[in-house]
Amino acid sequence: MAVSETPPVVAPAPSVRTVDTGTNFRHPLYQVLLETPGLTVGTAALDDLMTWGLTNAMWIFPMATSCCGIEFMATAASRVDIDRMGVIVRATPRQADVMVVAGTITTKMAPRVLKLWEQMPEPKWCIAMGSCAISGDFYRNLYSVVPGVDTFLPVDVYVPGCPPNPEALMHGMMRLQEKVRRQRKGENVVPEVKPELLKITQPSVPRLTDPSRPSEQSHQQELSSDDPTTTEETAALVVPAGEAPTLAPLVAADFEGLLGELGVATLPTDGPPIIPLAQHLELARRLKAIGYKQLVTIAASHWPAGKGRKGADAAEVEHYEIAFAVRTIGQGSRVASWAVKALPTEPVLTLSGIYAGADWQEREQFDLVGVKFAGHPDLRRIMLAENADAHPLRREFPADAHAAPWR
Amino acid sequence: MTAGLALLAFLLIAVAVSGTLLVVAKLLRVVSTKHEPLKEQTYECGEVPSGLAWVRFHARYYVVALFFVLFDIETAFLLPWATIVKEAGATGLVAVGSFVVVLMLGWVWASRKGALQWQ
Amino acid sequence: MNEFLQGGLYGGGIIVAIMTSLLFVLWTERKMAARMQSRIGPNIIDPLGFLQAPADVLKLLQKEDIVPEKADRALFNYAPVLGAAVAIAVAAVVPFSATIVGADLDVGVLYLLAAGAVGVLPVFAAGWGSNNKFALLGAMRAIAQSVSYEVPLVLAALVPVILTGSMKVSEIVTFQQNHHWLIVWPFFLGVPAFVLFMLAMLAESNRIPFDIPEAESELVAGITTEYTGMKFGLFYMAEYLHTVIASAVAASLFLGGYDGPFAPGVWWMVAKTFGMVVAIYYLRWSLMRFRSDQLMALCWRWLVPTGVVLVVASALFVVFAG
Amino acid sequence: MLLHFGPQHPSTHGVFRMDLYLDGEIIVKAVPYCGYLHRAVEKLCEKLAYVQLTPIVDKNDYVSPMTNEQALVMAFEAMLKLEVPRRARWMRSLFAELQRIASHLLAIGTFSLDLGGALGGGSTVFIHCFRERELILDLFEDVTGARFHYNTHTIGGNRHDLPAGWGAKVKAALDVIEARLPEYGAMTLENRIFQQRTKNVGVLDGELALELGITGPNLRASGVDHDLRRDAPYSAYDEVKVKVAVAKAGDCYARSEVRVAEVKESIRLCRLFVDGMPEGPINSGKPTKLPVQTKIPVGQTYVGIETPRGELGTWLIADGTQNPYRLKIRPPSLHSLSALPYILPGQTVSDAVAILGSLDPIMGEVDR
Incomplete structure (x- = not known):
C-alpha cells in the first residue's frame, strides 16, 4: 500500500542539539579562542554577545500548511505581535533561523519539508506547532499523514494545542530563546519531550487500530453499540411544534419528467435514481438544456461483493456507484441527482465534455475510489502522489495504512 | 582633479566597509x-528545480533597452547644455528645442504604434 | 595626496555616520510600521527595542554561508559587496554641510546619476548568479525598471541643473541658499520635478510601490532568495542605504540642502533627510505594489514626457524670466 | 521556463502548487497540483461514528469551521428526518453570518497581502483585518470556549447556548467592524494601485464558472445571481430576506467587491438575528450515552449550504450502522481552483498571485 512518494531519508530520532558542541556544525573562531589560554573572559563576553544576537533576532520560516497557519498569522497580527521579540517572517528558508511547522504534514509534503529544512542555514531550530505537527493528531494513523514531524525533523520546542493560541506560540518562542541561552552556556538542557497532552488528542476511534489503545476498550465500545441503555433525560430537550425541516429533495418535478422520457419508471425514495450506463451522458445533456447548469458534485462509492457485507444482498457483485448532482441557478434552486452503477471493468463515460468542472471531480473520484472514466482528457491522480498504487476509499483499504517509513 | 582624488578615497572606503x-x-x-x-x-518552493534558471528571456526587454538607449543619448546631449542655458540663450533653446521635438515625435509615433504597451 | 587623505577622512566620517544612522532608520521604520498596523513593534529586547538592528546584524554574522550548487560563485559572492558599496558611493557628492562633503565634484549631478545607474549591476549579478528562477525574474524586472526610470530621473535632475546653471551639488545648494529653495520657487517647476525625482529615485532603489524586483509575495524574496547570512544582510543594508541617500540627494537638490535658520547646517540636512525617509516609509506601509508592465507603462507614457516638458519649461524660465 | 510555484510559497494560501510555464513573465500554461494537505478526512469519516464527525470536518475549511459543521449535521438531520428547534436554527444562521464576516475579512486581508507584500501596504490591511477578526473569534470563544474548531453543532441542534448578554457584545463588535470598513475601502477598493492590479485581471466567464461548479462570491462576481441562502433557504434564512451581492466583471476586483458587500450584508443580517433571536430549546436530538448509538437509516442524501466560499455540500451514503458508508464533502474551494488552468494563461506571474488570492481557496477543504 505505498500511497506516498519515495519517502525521504528519515533521520534517526535526534537527541538534543546544542549550538556549540552540536554535531551539525562547528564554530571555527570559537574553537581557536577556546584553545588560546588566557582568553576566557573575552571569549565569554563575545559568546554572551553572540547569544544575545542569536536569541533576539529569530526569523521565522513559516511551514504553515493548515489551521495552525491561521493562528500563526494571528501571532504576527496586532493583538499578540510577535515582532515585539524581534521576530520577522521570511518566506525563503535561506534567511530564516526557526522553522515553525504549523499544520498537518502529509506524506506527500514531508519530503519537501525536509528539503526546506535542509536548505536553512545553521544554526537553525524547529518548532512543532499544534497537535498535527506534534503527533499527527487524529489523522496520525491514516494513510496520508505523517505522525508528527519529529519523525524526520529535530524538533526543539513543541507548542501543543489544536490550534495553539497565538500566545502559546509566543511562549514557545520564549522557551526556544531560553533553551538556546542555556545551551550556549553549556548547561544540560532537558530534552523537550512530547507533551502529555498527546494522550488527550488521541481519538476515541473504535475501529482504528491504535497499538497504544487497550483492545478491551474498543471491544466494549463495539459491543455497546447495540446496548439499548439510555442516558438521563435533560429537561431542555423537548421538541417544539413547528414546520418540518425544508430540504431540497434529490428529484425535482421537471427532473422526474425527464426520467420518465428516458424510461426510468421506479424512483427510489431514499437516494438518487439509478440510470443505465448508456443513458448517463444523454441525461446530463438534457438536464443541462433544461436549466441544470451548475455541476454540484460527483460522489463515487465502492461496493464490494455482497457476501459478508452487513445488510447487503448476497448476490450483489463488486461494483461502483457513481452519483452526480447538478443544480439550477437562481431563485428556487433545485438539485437533480442521478447515479450509475458500474462493474470495476466497465468504463463510465466522462461528463467533462458537458460540465467542464467534471474534469477535476472525476480525477478525484478516480484517485480516491478507483473509478475509471472513459474519454477523460487527463485522468491523473489529484490528491495522492502520482506513483501511488492504491485507491484509499475502496472498502478493503484499511484506514490505518501508513506507508513504510511512517509506520 | 583634487575632487577626483577625494572621490577615489571615498569609493575605496565604501568598498572596504562593505568588504x-x-x-x-x-x-x-x-x-x-x-x-x-x-x-x-x-x-524552488521545495520542488526539484527543472533545469537551470539561465534561460533566454522575452524580446520585450530588448525594446525597453532600445528605448533606454535613445532617451539616454538624448539626456546625455542635454547635460552639457543644461549648465549654460542662460549663456546659450534663445539660440541654444531653439537648437535644443528642435532636437527634443524630433525626439518626442518619435515617442508619439512609438506610443501610437503600441511599442510602449508592455504586454 | 593631501586631497586623497582629506577625502578619505571626510568620506570615512560620512560613511560611518550613515551606517550608524541606519540603525536608527531601521528602528524608526519598524516602530512606524507597527504603529500604522496597531502593533507595538520591537520592545522586548531592551527599552523601546532600540537595539533590534544590532541584534539582527549580530545574528546575520553568525549564520552559515550557503552557495547553491549551480550558482555562478564569483557573481554570487561579490554582488552583495558591490551592492552595498555602490549604494554608499552615491553619498560621495552630497554636501552634508558647507564643509562636510566627500568629494565636491564639478559634475556632481552627473556622478549621482551615473552611480545610481551602476546600482542595478550588483542586483542583476545577484539574480543571475544565484541561478534561481525567482531571483532571475527579480533581476530581469530590476534591469527593466532601473533602466527605464533612469530616464525620468535624469530629466528631473536636469531641472535644478538648468535653474542653477551648475552641476556641482554644493553650488546648487548655495544657489538655493542665496535665492529660494527650488521647491519654493519656481514652484511650478520645482514641485513637479521634485515629485518626479522622488518617484524615479524610489523606483531606482526598489521601494514600494516600485519594489517589484523583490516582491516577496510573488518572487519569495526576489534577487536575495538564495542569499544567507551577512550576504543577505549587505543587500538588506543596501536597500536602506538607498533610501537614506536618495532622501539626502533629494534634500540637496530641491529642499535647500543644509540651508536653514537657527541651527548649524548639518542638523538641517539630517532633519530634511530624515523627514524624507519617514515620508518614504509612510508610502511604503500604505500602498500596494504595481505590476511590472504597469510600472513600465507609467514610466514611458507619463513620466518621460513629463520630464521632457519640465526640462523645456525650466529652460524657457531661465532664458526669458530668470 | 518552467517555474514551480509552491507547494511552499508565501502566496499560495497553504500548500498548493502550480507549475507555471513562462515566456518571460507571461504564463503560457498553468498546471495546478493539489493534495499536499490530503488528510484523508473522508476515509476517517467512514471509520468514525456520526457524532464524532463534527470536530473532524471543523478542520476542513479552517477559516470558517462553523459552516463545515453545519453542512454536516444538516445532512444527518435530513436523513434522520429530525427537526431542529427554531432557536437552534437562528443560532446557526447567526454563527454562519459571523463566520462569514470573519472569513471574508481574512480573505480581504490575505488578498491585500498578496498584492502589497508582507513588507508593505498589504500587510497593513492584512493586520487590520486580523484585528477585526479577533473580535469575532472572541465572540465565538464566549459561546464555545474555543478560538476556532468549535464543535458546537450537534445532530438536532447546538451544543452551547448563548451566554447572557452575548447579543450586546455581538452588536458592539459589529459596530466596530462596520465603522472600520471604510478604512479598508480606502486602502483597497478605492485605491488606484489596487484597482490597476485587479481590474481586468483573471476574468472568469459566468457560464464557465457555472460549468466548473464555482459557487459563492467567485460565481456572483461573474454576474450569476445565485446564493443558496436566498435560493434554497435553510436554517433561518427562510425567515429573513437576504440581499445578494452580484458584480458583472468577473475579475479580481469584482470578487473583492462582492466580498466587501457581503460583509456589509452579513452585518445587517447578524443584527436581525440578534434582535429576533427566539427563546426555546437549542437541541432536539435524542440524548445518547455513547456516540455509536446514533444510527442513520439506509439511504443517500445531498445537502448544500452557502459558506463564505460557496456551496459546501455533504453527500452522505448511510447503510444503517453507526458510521457513514461513504461521506463525500463537496468543497467549494476545489471547484474555484479548477478555474486556474482557464484563467491563468496570458497573465503575468504577478497576476497569478492576485488571481489565486482573489479566488480565496482554503487548502484544507480542497485536499481534505
Whole structure:
C-alpha cells in the first residue's frame, strides 16, 4: 500500500542539539579562542554577545500548511505581535533561523519539508506547532499523514494545542530563546519531550487500530453499540411544534419528467435514481438544456461483493456507484441527482465534455475510489502522489495504512 | 582633479566597509560539518528545480533597452547644455528645442504604434 | 595626496555616520510600521527595542554561508559587496554641510546619476548568479525598471541643473541658499520635478510601490532568495542605504540642502533627510505594489514626457524670466 | 521556463502548487497540483461514528469551521428526518453570518497581502483585518470556549447556548467592524494601485464558472445571481430576506467587491438575528450515552449550504450502522481552483498571485 512518494531519508530520532558542541556544525573562531589560554573572559563576553544576537533576532520560516497557519498569522497580527521579540517572517528558508511547522504534514509534503529544512542555514531550530505537527493528531494513523514531524525533523520546542493560541506560540518562542541561552552556556538542557497532552488528542476511534489503545476498550465500545441503555433525560430537550425541516429533495418535478422520457419508471425514495450506463451522458445533456447548469458534485462509492457485507444482498457483485448532482441557478434552486452503477471493468463515460468542472471531480473520484472514466482528457491522480498504487476509499483499504517509513 | 582624488578615497572606503562586514562574517559564522546534498540545491518552493534558471528571456526587454538607449543619448546631449542655458540663450533653446521635438515625435509615433504597451 | 587623505577622512566620517544612522532608520521604520498596523513593534529586547538592528546584524554574522550548487560563485559572492558599496558611493557628492562633503565634484549631478545607474549591476549579478528562477525574474524586472526610470530621473535632475546653471551639488545648494529653495520657487517647476525625482529615485532603489524586483509575495524574496547570512544582510543594508541617500540627494537638490535658520547646517540636512525617509516609509506601509508592465507603462507614457516638458519649461524660465 | 510555484510559497494560501510555464513573465500554461494537505478526512469519516464527525470536518475549511459543521449535521438531520428547534436554527444562521464576516475579512486581508507584500501596504490591511477578526473569534470563544474548531453543532441542534448578554457584545463588535470598513475601502477598493492590479485581471466567464461548479462570491462576481441562502433557504434564512451581492466583471476586483458587500450584508443580517433571536430549546436530538448509538437509516442524501466560499455540500451514503458508508464533502474551494488552468494563461506571474488570492481557496477543504 505505498500511497506516498519515495519517502525521504528519515533521520534517526535526534537527541538534543546544542549550538556549540552540536554535531551539525562547528564554530571555527570559537574553537581557536577556546584553545588560546588566557582568553576566557573575552571569549565569554563575545559568546554572551553572540547569544544575545542569536536569541533576539529569530526569523521565522513559516511551514504553515493548515489551521495552525491561521493562528500563526494571528501571532504576527496586532493583538499578540510577535515582532515585539524581534521576530520577522521570511518566506525563503535561506534567511530564516526557526522553522515553525504549523499544520498537518502529509506524506506527500514531508519530503519537501525536509528539503526546506535542509536548505536553512545553521544554526537553525524547529518548532512543532499544534497537535498535527506534534503527533499527527487524529489523522496520525491514516494513510496520508505523517505522525508528527519529529519523525524526520529535530524538533526543539513543541507548542501543543489544536490550534495553539497565538500566545502559546509566543511562549514557545520564549522557551526556544531560553533553551538556546542555556545551551550556549553549556548547561544540560532537558530534552523537550512530547507533551502529555498527546494522550488527550488521541481519538476515541473504535475501529482504528491504535497499538497504544487497550483492545478491551474498543471491544466494549463495539459491543455497546447495540446496548439499548439510555442516558438521563435533560429537561431542555423537548421538541417544539413547528414546520418540518425544508430540504431540497434529490428529484425535482421537471427532473422526474425527464426520467420518465428516458424510461426510468421506479424512483427510489431514499437516494438518487439509478440510470443505465448508456443513458448517463444523454441525461446530463438534457438536464443541462433544461436549466441544470451548475455541476454540484460527483460522489463515487465502492461496493464490494455482497457476501459478508452487513445488510447487503448476497448476490450483489463488486461494483461502483457513481452519483452526480447538478443544480439550477437562481431563485428556487433545485438539485437533480442521478447515479450509475458500474462493474470495476466497465468504463463510465466522462461528463467533462458537458460540465467542464467534471474534469477535476472525476480525477478525484478516480484517485480516491478507483473509478475509471472513459474519454477523460487527463485522468491523473489529484490528491495522492502520482506513483501511488492504491485507491484509499475502496472498502478493503484499511484506514490505518501508513506507508513504510511512517509506520 | 583634487575632487577626483577625494572621490577615489571615498569609493575605496565604501568598498572596504562593505568588504569588512563580509570578512567579519567569515570569521564569526558557523561552518556546517555534515554534507547535505539537499542543502545546496536551488530553492524552488521545495520542488526539484527543472533545469537551470539561465534561460533566454522575452524580446520585450530588448525594446525597453532600445528605448533606454535613445532617451539616454538624448539626456546625455542635454547635460552639457543644461549648465549654460542662460549663456546659450534663445539660440541654444531653439537648437535644443528642435532636437527634443524630433525626439518626442518619435515617442508619439512609438506610443501610437503600441511599442510602449508592455504586454 | 593631501586631497586623497582629506577625502578619505571626510568620506570615512560620512560613511560611518550613515551606517550608524541606519540603525536608527531601521528602528524608526519598524516602530512606524507597527504603529500604522496597531502593533507595538520591537520592545522586548531592551527599552523601546532600540537595539533590534544590532541584534539582527549580530545574528546575520553568525549564520552559515550557503552557495547553491549551480550558482555562478564569483557573481554570487561579490554582488552583495558591490551592492552595498555602490549604494554608499552615491553619498560621495552630497554636501552634508558647507564643509562636510566627500568629494565636491564639478559634475556632481552627473556622478549621482551615473552611480545610481551602476546600482542595478550588483542586483542583476545577484539574480543571475544565484541561478534561481525567482531571483532571475527579480533581476530581469530590476534591469527593466532601473533602466527605464533612469530616464525620468535624469530629466528631473536636469531641472535644478538648468535653474542653477551648475552641476556641482554644493553650488546648487548655495544657489538655493542665496535665492529660494527650488521647491519654493519656481514652484511650478520645482514641485513637479521634485515629485518626479522622488518617484524615479524610489523606483531606482526598489521601494514600494516600485519594489517589484523583490516582491516577496510573488518572487519569495526576489534577487536575495538564495542569499544567507551577512550576504543577505549587505543587500538588506543596501536597500536602506538607498533610501537614506536618495532622501539626502533629494534634500540637496530641491529642499535647500543644509540651508536653514537657527541651527548649524548639518542638523538641517539630517532633519530634511530624515523627514524624507519617514515620508518614504509612510508610502511604503500604505500602498500596494504595481505590476511590472504597469510600472513600465507609467514610466514611458507619463513620466518621460513629463520630464521632457519640465526640462523645456525650466529652460524657457531661465532664458526669458530668470 | 518552467517555474514551480509552491507547494511552499508565501502566496499560495497553504500548500498548493502550480507549475507555471513562462515566456518571460507571461504564463503560457498553468498546471495546478493539489493534495499536499490530503488528510484523508473522508476515509476517517467512514471509520468514525456520526457524532464524532463534527470536530473532524471543523478542520476542513479552517477559516470558517462553523459552516463545515453545519453542512454536516444538516445532512444527518435530513436523513434522520429530525427537526431542529427554531432557536437552534437562528443560532446557526447567526454563527454562519459571523463566520462569514470573519472569513471574508481574512480573505480581504490575505488578498491585500498578496498584492502589497508582507513588507508593505498589504500587510497593513492584512493586520487590520486580523484585528477585526479577533473580535469575532472572541465572540465565538464566549459561546464555545474555543478560538476556532468549535464543535458546537450537534445532530438536532447546538451544543452551547448563548451566554447572557452575548447579543450586546455581538452588536458592539459589529459596530466596530462596520465603522472600520471604510478604512479598508480606502486602502483597497478605492485605491488606484489596487484597482490597476485587479481590474481586468483573471476574468472568469459566468457560464464557465457555472460549468466548473464555482459557487459563492467567485460565481456572483461573474454576474450569476445565485446564493443558496436566498435560493434554497435553510436554517433561518427562510425567515429573513437576504440581499445578494452580484458584480458583472468577473475579475479580481469584482470578487473583492462582492466580498466587501457581503460583509456589509452579513452585518445587517447578524443584527436581525440578534434582535429576533427566539427563546426555546437549542437541541432536539435524542440524548445518547455513547456516540455509536446514533444510527442513520439506509439511504443517500445531498445537502448544500452557502459558506463564505460557496456551496459546501455533504453527500452522505448511510447503510444503517453507526458510521457513514461513504461521506463525500463537496468543497467549494476545489471547484474555484479548477478555474486556474482557464484563467491563468496570458497573465503575468504577478497576476497569478492576485488571481489565486482573489479566488480565496482554503487548502484544507480542497485536499481534505
